[in-house]
Amino acid sequence: MNRIIKKVAVLGSGVMGSRIACHFAGIGVQVLLLDIVPKDLPADAPAIAKNKIVNDALQATLKSNPSPVYDKSVIKRITTGNFDDNMKDIASYDWVIEVVVERLDIKQQVYEKVEQYRKPGTLITSNTSGIPINMLSEGRSDDFKKHFCGTHFFNPPRYLRLLEIIPTKDTDKEVVDFLMNYGDVFLGKTTVLAKDTPAFIANRIGVFGIMSIFNSMEKLGLTIDEVDALTGPVIGRPKSATFRTADVVGIDTLVNVAKGVAKNCPQDEASAIFNIPAWLETMVSNKWLGDKTGQGFFKKTTNTKGEKEILVLDLVSSNYIARSKPKFATLETAKPIDDLKTRLKALIAGKDKAGEFYRHFHYALFSYISHRIPEISDDLYRVDDAMMAGFGWEIGAFESWDVLGVQKTTEAMKAAGYTVAPWVDEMLAKGFTSFYKTENGKKLYYDIASHSYKNIPGTEAFIILDNYSDKIVWKNSNAALYDIGDDVVALQWNTKMNTIGSEVLEAVNKSIGIAEEKFKGLVIANDGANFSAGANVGMIFMFAVEQEYDELDMAIRLFQNTMMRVRYSGIPVVIAPHGLSLGGGCEMNLHADKVCAAAETYIGLVELGVGLIPGGGGTKEFVLRAADEMHEDEPETITLKNRFLTIATARVATSAAEAYQMGILRKGLDEVVINQNRRIAEAKRSVLELHESGYTTPVQRKDIKVLGRSALGALYAGINGMWRANYATEHDAFVARKLAYVMCGGDLSDQSLVSEQYLLDLEREAFLSLAGERKSLERIQGVLKTGKPVRN
Template sequence: MTIQGSRRSASLIRRAAVIGSGVMGAGIAAHLANAGMRVLLLDVVPQALTAEEEKQGLTLADARVRNRLAAAAVGRMGKAQPAQLYDPAWTARIMPGNLADHAAELGEADWIVEAVVERLDVKREVFAAVDAHRRPDTIVTTNTSGLSAASMAEGRSESFRRHFAVTHFFNPPRYMKLVEIVPTADTAPEVVSLLREACEKRLGKGVVIAKDTPNFIANRIGTFGMLVTLEDTLGYGLTVEEADALTGPAMGRPKTATFRMLDLVGLDTLLHVVDNVRERSENPGERAVFARPAVLERLVAGGRTGEKAGAGFYRKIKGKNGSEIESLRLDTLEYGPRRPVSSPVIDAAKAAKGTAAKAKALLLTDPRDRYARFAWSTIKKTLLYSAEQVGVIADSITDIDRAMRWGFNWELGPFELWDAIGLRRSVQQMKEEGETVPEWVEALLADGRESFYKTDGERRLYAAGSGYEREEQEADAIALAALKASGKTVLSTAGASLIDIGDDVVCLEFHSPNNAIGGDILSAIRRSVKEVEQNWRGLVLANEGRNFCVGANLMLLLMEAQSGEWEEVEDIIRFFQASMLDLKRLERPVVAAPHRMTLGGGVEACLPADQIIFSPETYFGLVETGVGLIPAGGGCKEATAMAAERALAPGGGKQAGDGDVQPQLNALFETIALAKTSSSGYEVGRLGLMRPQDRVIMRQEARIAEAKRAVLELDRAGYAPPPEKRVRVAGREGKAVLKVAVQAMRLGGHISEHDALIAGKLAHVLAGGDVRPGAEVSEQYLLDLECEAFLSLCGEAKTQQRMSHMLATGKPLRN
C-alpha cells in the first residue's frame, strides 16, 4: 500500500495495530477485528507481578507477564457486556503483545491506532516509537477526544505527518456511529479520503471532518449544552429530575437526558473536557462559559464522580424492595427519593408525534410556563453557540448536525432543530431578548432564506455561503423518507408504504407503532405482492424505523383471546400465514434487509424472502415462547424446512440425500423454545436461522441499497420463484426425542410447567406431528399445525398473563 498520487482502497487495509488496551483501545481493536482485520494489540510492560503470577513462579521476564495487560483485554472481549465482538470467536484475530518487545511488528501494520492515556507527553513518546518502526505508507491515527492533533505530530518525520490524523471513536466503538476525523495541515488529502472510506465502508461508521480545535465537534457542543443546562437548572430552581424530564425525549434527546448522561460520562471526565476547552480557547466569553461549575468541583472532590463511583447526580442504594435510585438535591448536595415530574408542557411534548412536533409543544404549549422558559433558554443558548462554531470547529452545518446525531444520539442536530421550531420567528425572539445572533444567520434571513435546509427532489440542500449546497449523501445509502417526500410512494396504508427506490424496484416499508405487524401491514403486503407482480422487477423489505419489527400486534391478539373470539384469532393467524406465503410465492425476487430488533413476526416476514441482507446490529429471533405462544406466521414451518434442507445437503446429515433430520431439528428447537435472539447479524447463523444465501454487510445504512442490488442480480439471472416442496419431518419419534429433553428440563427445575406445555406444543409442530419418521408433508399441513397449537395456547390463562405482562412492562413473565 503506497500513496503515490493514486488512490488506494480501504479494502487493502488488512493488518492493524492498536496501542493501548484500556476501554477505548480494546473496543477499537475489537471493532477492527469485526471488520475482518488482523489486529496487534499492544500495551506497556507491567512493572510488578500479580499474586497469581508469583504463585505460578513467573518472573517479569516471562512473556505471559510482559503481555499481561493486552492479553487480559483480549480475554475480556469474548465475555464483555455489551458485546464488543460480533462473534466471540473473533478474538483469534487479535494478537496481544507489548510495545517494548513487539514494536518492530508495527512495520507490518497498514493502520496504527494510538489509544493511550490523554496526556500529550505520553502520546508523543508513543509516536516517537511508532515513527521509528512504521512503514513509510502506514497510516497512524490517535483516538484523542480533544487534544491538539498538530501538537502530537510535532517533531515527527515528514512521512509520519503526511499519514497522521485523529480518528475519534465514540464509546462503545462497536455501537456508536460517529467517528470524527481531524487532519492537520500536513495530512495528505488522500489519507483523509482513505480513512473516511475505511471508517464508513469497513467499519460501518458515520464520519465527520472536524477542525483541530479543543474537543472537536460533538464534545464541544455537547459539553456546552450540559453546562448551560446545569446553569439554567440552578437559575430556574429546578430539580435534576425536572431538568432530565425536559432535556430527554421531550427535546429529542436520549432517555439519559442531562444529569443521567453526566453520571455515565463521569463528572471528573467532564471537568477534564471543560478545562481543555477553557485553556485552549482564545474567546473570553467562551472561557467564561467553560469555567468549572462549583457543584461539579464539590462532587468530584468528594469522590462522587458518577456511575463508576456509585454516586453523582443520582445514586443507587439497596432498599427493602430491592435497589432504589435517589437523586441529588442541588441546594444541599444530599440525596433523597426521586420525585415524579409532570406538567401540561411535558404531557404535550410526550403526546406530540415526531421530534419537531415535540420541540414545538415543549416551547409553545404555554411559553410563560417555568418549564417552557427553561427549555427555551437551554435550546436558545445551544443553537446560538452552534452557529458561532460554524467555520471554527467544522466547515459545514451538516457536519455539526451529524456529529450531534451520531455522537450524542440527538434526534435532530442543532440546525435541524432550529428549522423545526421556526428559524425567523425564533431569531426575532432571541433579538428581542437581547441576544447577539451570528452575522451569517442574519445574512441568511436577510437574503430571504427561511431555513438552514431545504429539499431539491430526493436530495437535501444546506445553507452555505450565499446559497444552498447539496448535502453529501452517505455512500450506498437509500433514504426512504426523502423518496417519499419527492413523491415516490406507490401505495400506502396506515402501517406500511410501498416506495419506488429506482431501477423498477420497490421497497415495502413498515411504519406502524414499533413496526408491529397487524392487519394494516398484512394488507399492504398482499396489495404490494399484486402490484410488484404486475409492474416491478422485485421487492425489498426494509424500513428506517428504530427497529425493523418487534413482532405481531400482541395487544390485538390478547383482546380477542380474552373476549373468547377464537374465530377472530384464527382469522388473524390465517391472514398472517397467507400473507407470508404470498411473499414466498411472488414471481419476482424478494430481498429482506432487517436491522436492530427483528423479533417474532419480524423474523417470519423475512424468512419468505429469497435472500436476507443482515446489518451487523440485527437482533434476530423467534421469541414467541416468551409470551406463552409459538411462532404461527410460518416461522415453525420455515424452521422445519431449514432442518430438512440442512439434513439433506452434503455434509448436513449422514450422507447427501439421506440426512438425519433430528440433529438439525434439535438445534432449532432449542433456539425457538428458549426464545434465543442473536446479539449481532453474524450470530444469526449460530442460532440456525441463517440460510446459505443470506449474508451480513458491515454498513447498516447501505442495507437497502445492497438489498436492491441483490434483487436486480436475481432478476438478471432469470428469476423464478422456488417450487413448492414437501418437507421431510422427524415425525412422532423425533417429537418424542424433543419431549424427553423438555421433561428433563422440567424435572431439573429449569423450566416451569407452563414452559413445558409450550415446548411440548412446539415440539409437536416442528416434528411434523404424529406422522411416521421421514414422512414428507406439505407446507399447508405445517401451517395448520402451527395455527392449532397457537390457538390452544391463546386459551391458556398463563399465556394471557404473559401477554399482559409483556404489554405492561416490556419484560417477559415466568409463570
C-alpha cells in the same frame, strides 16, 4: 494510491484501545494490541508476565456487556504484545492507531518508538480527544506528518457510530479521503471531517448542551429526575438523557472537557456556560465520578428489604434520596404524539415550566451551533451528523431548528435575548428559509460560502426513504410505498415500535401486487430506530380476551398468507432489517428472497416469552430449514432439537453475525452491511441482481421431512427435564410441548414428507389454543403494561 488494510496495530489496551481492537477484528482485520510492560519486571521475564497488562485489559473488555464484538470467534484475530518486545512488529502493519494515556509527553515518546519501525507510507493516527492534533506530530519526519491525523472513535466503538477525522496542516489529502471512505464502508461509521479545535465537533457541542442544561436547571429550580424526564426519548435523545449519560461517560471526563474549552476557547461567546458549578466541583473532589466509581448523579444500593434500588443525588444537600416520577402538563400532552417532529413543536409551545425549559434549551443550542460555523466546521451538516452518531440524537440540531421554523424561531430567540451568527440572518435575508431540503430522493444542505443548497458528500450511496416523500406510489395511514428509482419500490411503515398490524399486512400485500405489475422488485425497510418489534400483541390480546377466536383465526391466516406472499411473489423481495427485528418482524425476514441486514440487527423468534409460538410461518420455516440441514452422518433429531431450542428459549441474536449461527440468516445468500446507512441501497442492488439473473417464483414445498413420534418423545423428555430442574415454569413447559408437537409434524407414527401448508395449519392451531390460555394472556398483558412478560 490503492490502500488495503489487512493489519492494524493498536497501541494502548485501555478501555478504548481494547474496544477499537475488537471492532477491527470484528470486520475481519488482523490486529496487534500492545501496551506497556508491568513495572519492576526483570528483562528476561517470560512473555506471559510482560503481557499481563494487555492481556488483562483485553479479557476485561471481552467480559463487558454489551459485547464489544459481533461474534466471540473473532478474538483469534487479535495478537497481544508489549511495547518493549513487539513494537518492531508494526513494520508489517498497514495502520497504527495510538490510544495511550492523554499526556502529550507520553504520546510523543510512543511516536518516537513508532518512527523507528514504521515503514514509510503507513497510516499513523491518534484517538486523542483532548490534545491538539498538530501538537502531536511536532518533531516527526515529513513522511510521518503526511500520514498522520486524528481518528477519534467514540466509546463503545462497536455501538457509537461516530468517527471524527481530524487532519493536521501537513496531512496528505489522499490519507484524509481514504480514512473518510474506510470509516464509512468498512468500519460502519458516520465519518465526520473535523477541524483541529478543542473537543472537535461532537464533544464541543455535546458538553455545551449538558453544561447549558446545568445552567437552566438552576435558574428554573429543576431536579435531576425532572431534567432527565425532559431530555430523553421525548425529544429524540437516548434513554440515558442528561445525568445518566454523564454518569456513563464519567463526570471527571465531562469536567475536563468543559475546563479545556473554557481555557482554550477564549473567543467562545458562551464560554461562561463552561464554568463548573460548585456542586459539580464537590462531586469531583468526593470521587463521585459516575459508573466508574459506583456513584455519581445516581447510586445503586440495597434497601432494608434487601431490594436493589437506585437513588438520585440531591444537589442542594449532597445526599442521595429516593427517585421521583416527574409530571409536567407539557410532557403529558406531547407523549402520545408518535412523530418526533410534531412532538417537538408541542413541547416548545408548552405553557408550564417544562415548556420554558424547552425554549431556553433549544434557543441556547441553536445560538451556539450557529456561532460554531465555521470555527469547528465549514459545513452545518457535519455538526448534525456528529451529534446523531456520537450522542445518539434522533435528529440533529440544525434539523430541529428547521422543524420549529428557522425564521419564526430566530425571531423568538432574539426576543428572549439569544443571538444568532450573522450568516443565519444573511441566509434568511436571501430568501433561504431552511438549512436542509430534499430533491429527487437526496437531502441537500445550505452551503454558507456559496449561498446555495448542495448534496451532502458521501451520501450518494445512501437511500433514506424519508427523502422520497415526493415519490410515493401508494400509502395508507401507517405505511407508504416509495419509488426509489431503477424500477424498484420500497415499503416503509411507521407504527409504535414498527409493530405489524392489519394495515401493515395490507401494505405488504398491496406493495407486492404493485411491484409485480409495474416494477422489477420490492425492498422492505424503514428509517426508524428498529425494523419491527413484531406483531401487534395488543390486537391479539383484545381478540383473545373477548373470545373472538374466529377473528383471531382470520388474523393469523392473514399474517401467514402475507408471509407466504413475500416468499412466493412474482418479483424478488429483499428485506433490510436493523435494530430490533423480533417475532413477526423476524418471520418476515425468514420468508424474503434475500436479507441485507445491518450488522447491528437483533433478531429472533420471541413468542415463547409471551406464552405463544411463532404463528406467522416462523415455526414452519424453522422445521423446513431443519429438514434441509439434516445429514446422514448425525442423528436427525440433533438439527431439529437445535432449531427447537432456539425458539423455545426465545433466543435473540445480538448481531447479524450471530444470526448466521442461529440459522436465521442463510450463509451464501443473505448478507451483512456494516454501515446501517447503506443497507437499503444494498437491498435495492440485490433486487436488481435477482431480477437481472432471471428471477422466477419459487415453488411451494411439499417435501419437508418431519420426524413424528420418535423426535417428539425426545423433545418431551428434554422439556420435562428442564421443568424438573426449575429452568422452566409449568407454563413454559406447556407451551414448549405445543411447539414440539408442531415441529415434529404432529403425532405421526413415522417420519413423513409434508407440505408448508400442513405445517402452517399446525402452527396456527397451536397459536390459537395458546392464546386462550389464562397464563399466556397474563404474559401478554404484562408486555402491554410494562414492556416485560410475566414469568408465571
